Amino acid sequence: MATSSACINFRQRERERTTVELGRNPMSFQSATSLWWLLPLGSAILVLYLLKMRRRDTRVPAAFLWPRMTADVRANAPFQRLRPSVLLFLQLAILTLLVFGLANPLRRAKGLNGRATVVVLDASASMAATDVAPSRFEAARRRVEGIVQTMGSGDQLALVLAGPATRVAFPLSNDRTKMLSALRGLRAADAPNDMGEALRLAGALVGGRPGGRIVVVSDGTFPAVKDFSAGKAEVTFQRVGETARNVGITAFDAADAPNGAMEIFAAVHNFDASPRKATVAFTVDGRTADAAEITIPARQTTGRSVHIPAGGKRAEVTVSMPGDILASDNRAALYLRGAGTVRALLVTSGDLFLERALALEPSLRLDRAPSVPEYERAGSRGDGRYDLVIFDGVPAEAVKAPAVCSFGGTGPGLPVDDLGPSSRPSVSPRRREHPLFRHVDMDGALIQKARKVAAKPAADTLLDGSDGPLIVAADAGGRRSLYLAWSPLDSDFPLRVSFPIFVGNAVAWLTREGASGADAGLNVRTGRTFSVPSNAARLDLKRPDGSSETVDGRSGAAVLRTVDAAGEYRLTGPKTDIRIAANVLDEAQSDVAPRSTLDFTGGPVAARSSTAALAENWRPLILLALLVLAGEWWWFVRKS
Numbered sequence: 001m002a003t004s005s006a007c008i009n010f011r012q013r014e015r016e017r018t019t020v021e022l023g024r025n026p027m028s029f030q031s032a033t034s035l036w037w038l039l040p041l042g043s044a045i046l047v048l049y050l051l052k053m054r055r056r057d058t059r060v061p062a063a064f065l066w067p068r069m070t071a072d073v074r075a076n077a078p079f080q081r082l083r084p085s086v087l088l089f090l091q092l093a094i095l096t097l098l099v100f101g102l103a104n105p106l107r108r109a110k111g112l113n114g115r116a117t118v119v120v121l122d123a124s125a126s127m128a129a130t131d132v133a134p135s136r137f138e139a140a141r142r143r144v145e146g147i148v149q150t151m152g153s154g155d156q157l158a159l160v161l162a163g164p165a166t167r168v169a170f171p172l173s174n175d176r177t178k179m180l181s182a183l184r185g186l187r188a189a190d191a192p193n194d195m196g197e198a199l200r201l202a203g204a205l206v207g208g209r210p211g212g213r214i215v216v217v218s219d220g221t222f223p224a225v226k227d228f229s230a231g232k233a234e235v236t237f238q239r240v241g242e243t244a245r246n247v248g249i250t251a252f253d254a255a256d257a258p259n260g261a262m263e264i265f266a267a268v269h270n271f272d273a274s275p276r277k278a279t280v281a282f283t284v285d286g287r288t289a290d291a292a293e294i295t296i297p298a299r300q301t302t303g304r305s306v307h308i309p310a311g312g313k314r315a316e317v318t319v320s321m322p323g324d325i326l327a328s329d330n331r332a333a334l335y336l337r338g339a340g341t342v343r344a345l346l347v348t349s350g351d352l353f354l355e356r357a358l359a360l361e362p363s364l365r366l367d368r369a370p371s372v373p374e375y376e377r378a379g380s381r382g383d384g385r386y387d388l389v390i391f392d393g394v395p396a397e398a399v400k401a402p403a404v405c406s407f408g409g410t411g412p413g414l415p416v417d418d419l420g421p422s423s424r425p426s427v428s429p430r431r432r433e434h435p436l437f438r439h440v441d442m443d444g445a446l447i448q449k450a451r452k453v454a455a456k457p458a459a460d461t462l463l464d465g466s467d468g469p470l471i472v473a474a475d476a477g478g479r480r481s482l483y484l485a486w487s488p489l490d491s492d493f494p495l496r497v498s499f500p501i502f503v504g505n506a507v508a509w510l511t512r513e514g515a516s517g518a519d520a521g522l523n524v525r526t527g528r529t530f531s532v533p534s535n536a537a538r539l540d541l542k543r544p545d546g547s548s549e550t551v552d553g554r555s556g557a558a559v560l561r562t563v564d565a566a567g568e569y570r571l572t573g574p575k576t577d578i579r580i581a582a583n584v585l586d587e588a589q590s591d592v593a594p595r596s597t598l599d600f601t602g603g604p605v606a607a608r609s610s611t612a613a614l615a616e617n618w619r620p621l622i623l624l625a626l627l628v629l630a631g632e633w634w635w636f637v638r639k640s
Helices: 002-018 032-050 067-075 086-103 136-149 176-184 195-206 352-359 498-510 618-639
Strands: 027-029 105-109 116-122 156-162 167-173 213-218 234-239 247-256 262-270 276-284 287-296 301-308 314-320 331-335 342-348 364-369 388-392 403-407 416-423 449-455 460-465 468-476 479-484 521-525 530-533 539-542 548-551 557-560 567-573 576-583 597-600 603-608 613-616
Touching: 032 086, 086 618, 116 136, 116 167, 116 195, 136 156, 136 176, 136 213, 156 176, 156 195, 167 176, 167 195, 195 213, 234 597, 234 603, 247 314, 247 331, 262 276, 262 287, 262 314, 276 301, 287 301, 331 521, 342 352, 352 364, 352 388, 352 498, 403 498, 416 468, 449 460, 449 468, 479 498, 498 530, 498 557, 521 530, 548 557
Parallel strands: 116 156, 116 213, 213 234, 342 364, 342 388, 388 403, 403 479, 521 576
Antiparallel strands: 027 105, 105 613, 156 167, 247 262, 262 301, 276 287, 276 314, 314 331, 331 576, 416 449, 460 468, 468 479, 530 557, 539 548, 539 567, 567 576, 597 603
């Protein structure tokens, strides 16, 4: 493994050392050091013409019979002036051509030089920066169009779009018409991408082809990719972008304040190398709540907050600065508490399946903790901060929250009495319908271990097992509680398609309102996939630009994967009217400073200004050297 890594690093360093930016130098050498062979070899040829010939003394009757011989003797005297000789010039020309062929001169060539090439086009939020007119993404797209238009008949090209969802815009082919048509429909998203996934997809296309090439067209503002191997392909980086002049909103949230009021808070980061002045304005339900000009130090964050009366439903913050090059992070919206947002606390020692299922619920603002904080325990001073507390495989505690859910733990505030452990209980058929089991199939579920419990008088058993109740719910005194007798990690339930649907149903039932009320509002980050409970065959999603698309909710949940532009969305359908505030709020995407190198497993890849093909010229040089050698032989024979 170490030897393989060393070889990759050596090839990468050799590539960087011998390749120049074609935009400035139309000619380069793959092995420029080979040109030094001209000095010793050329000197050797000259020395041969200066050497004195060794002759044997011979007596002759008369010297006038040997005039040419005496002339040669004088010419071959050491350190004499070198006489012009066609043979000498031809031999030096042959040597020059051979050495230049060994150095392998490379020149700019139209097309891809007969190679299979995959272009990875960055379509993340930072590519919408306008320091390159009209935007970085448009400039990058035009470069790809230029590559397509200069393709030769033997070239093959594919395009991988590295956006929120990595996809192949067009496969390896040489059909220019289809390529240009596909390019015209591409756009950048206001969301992060997975460049590692895009590069692995490109490697799968050309990594096994000798001479294959992967061209990354990007500003380089993505994390280092460590789990990628290009195989036999060469990786090049074509950078777009010039400056980092941007301030952006990196956090926007709300919290309870004294006397029933609320406090909204925004963090604004300056990504430039110089301090910048910006205007920050807050509005609540369309009315201005606060506006001020702030100075943000270079590469630092400045926070600003404002108190607002209770009852607000939607808050918005905007930041403006002259010369700002990225617009998508200058505005953020927030649906406030009471408008569909649920504050939840997950008390767990670690359960990736449950955390991922909860992450699909956009109405949740989820916090995690190994134990219940003191301020949230029943009997402590003040109001509770959470609407829902979920205990995962840990003993439950009495809390202030009006809704409690427990997976496999027992304790106060739950609708069951604990009777001891249970091993491998079987699941009985569900006895009646309940909102928790909408589009959920529990038949045949395997449970390794659980708790044997008895439902309290006011509780309702929703699912029975061979050792007693497995799921129990209670709704009394303004509080709702849900108990599952097993932890998700002790069963195959998390591996079933029904698991995230069940979790979504549970959250909706426990908090009394899913995301289907007329005033419901969800807060999400752009590019995030989430689901909304639904059983409608057709839901309409209206995007911020006014376009619409259809979403299928027949599986029990409408899965939204295309919320990739910052702004306001609206999901409508039977008994559904949901507003969605999609914000960037991503410091990595707002940091638009273009990178000069990309960090890969095989070593850094330096940026180039162009991606034109390099054509090798050693073959015609060697052929020309052979022709000159034939001419030198002909001249020698003629003179002899």
